[in-house]
Amino acid sequence: MAEDALQVADLRYRWPGQAPCLEIGRFSIAAGEHVFLHGPSGSGKSTLLALVGGVVLPERGTLQVLGTSLASLRPAARDRFRADRLGIVFQLFNLLPYLSALDNITLACRFSGARRQRAGDVSAEARRLARRLDLDDGVLARTASSLSVGQQQRVAAARALIGSPALIVADEPTSALDAQRQCGFIDLLMAECAHAGSALLFVSHDLRLARRFARTVSLDEINRAGGAQG
């Protein structure tokens, strides 16, 4: 856990046939650190997340996630790395609608033996996390499509947290929630990340949420690319 959760140097990426949308000189997140990354839409945050997730590779420069350069891994190993070491929460529609909330949480462990092992009793761990996130057992049994948006986001958070991945990436996870619930959700997420010792990269356009974080970084400031999109 000594290595940084994320280390970026001289990174550049362009989507095929487009101008570079991401050029970052230096950016890092320490192990266990919680960082608020402020990125209005069009600042290149989706691209940065795709790079962190290893779905795309940098055109230039280095990107190390938890001490591993994703570019050095083969595609299948990158998928494995993502399954084992990263927890991701999206803005909306995080869950497979036809699975129960519990199945959605444990889905992460189905794709990763490492997370399954770290979680121990997967079902019990899922229930523990759910309780910490204010989801009772009745909610867990229901299918994801029947949950409220707030419940869905908490289930998504539980799925990202299960098996204690070293880096949690949250992409606008609160934009579908009202202001009151936003703060509650962030507190729960941060508390659980702290409990698991996971680093948290929280990406949002909404600066009001930044107050709760010790460190805020603006993507506009670190991204030197001009015509950034997405």
Next chain:
Amino acid sequence: MTATPWLVWKSLANRRLSAGLALLSIALAVTLLLGVERLRNDARSGFANTLSGTDLVVGARSGPVQLLLYSVFRMGDATNDIRWQSLETIAAQPLVKWVIPLSLGDSYRGYRVLGTDLRYFEHYRYGDRQPLAFADGKAFGEVFEAVLGAEVADALGHRIGDRIALSHGTGRASLNGHADKPFTVVGILARTGTPVDRTVHVRLQAIEAIHLDWTGGAPIPGLGLSAEETRKFDLSPKRVTAALVGLKSRAGVFRVQRFINEFRDEPLLAILPGATLQQLWGLFGIAERALLAISGLVVAVGLAGLVAVLVASLGERRRELAILRSLGAGPRQIFLLLASESLVLAIAGSALGVAMLYALVAALGPWLGARYGLTLGLYGLQPREWLLLAAVLAAALASSTVPALRAYRMSVADGMTIRI
């Protein structure tokens, strides 16, 4: 990897309506394909099994196929009779072992009546040279006694001792009856799966007797003879419709055939039943292959429907694929997921299709047998049927790559980006 079968199951269960319909279309296509194949097979073997051990079929000169149809399959009518005298001449040939006379033209409630003699029960063979056996009773002895085929007895619920009245001609609703001279059922044959089952057998003399007071196809007005009165007349047969001939040795078959075909007293035709059956089957062959080709096309349509359903669903499932990607599923796993979905549907559909086939055979088999003389067997899947099933599954495997490849490309292009 363990996630895939579970997800396939959950995802299909979630889309049970569209998946169920796709599955049903495949099941129906498979039922049709195997049904046609089975019908074809059973019809062919039923045909081939109708007659065995007979070396020649003799009738008045006409077409070989026509002769075979009316003499053996009880289909259609003879254009002409042959004289009893000719039959005796043929029977007297040194190479000839036996002759079975056949006299057709009357019916009993839609079933053909066959006038013959005891040689029929002795020499007639079907299937693998099986002789006729009595399920109940015995062969006819008296003039007004009848032996029923299994089907006739079953369908009409006749038992030994029942009295039946024949009709003139072969129509089901024949107005001209022979009700004045009823027959007594004395025997019921065991089931053979051949036209014998649908035949009422009486003595040649009976055919003569019921037509004593008839001329030119109609009763002679005023001359109504009772059954008792007919006994006073000479009932020895004068003409028959056809005859089956058995030889002492197959080697002489062409010699006897030539003798009959060049018969001096009247124009006769002798055919080798096996060869003519082949000829007959050749006629059906084209229709049969066309039917199989059509059912093959139906399978293709079913699979196309399956692909369409899965491809159409991909649009809505982009999000789902992105979530799976974010959880560490590789594009290959996405491919596998989609391919397995089509395969599961195809396999389940085929299994359901086979089950439906057996249900259908069990339900419709007896009716088809009674109505059309088609005996459908409830036997296991034949090698050719397995082959057809394998072909369906291979086609399903090939077509499953369409949605799978599309999902693969989508998941590579979209990555974890959730596009709605």
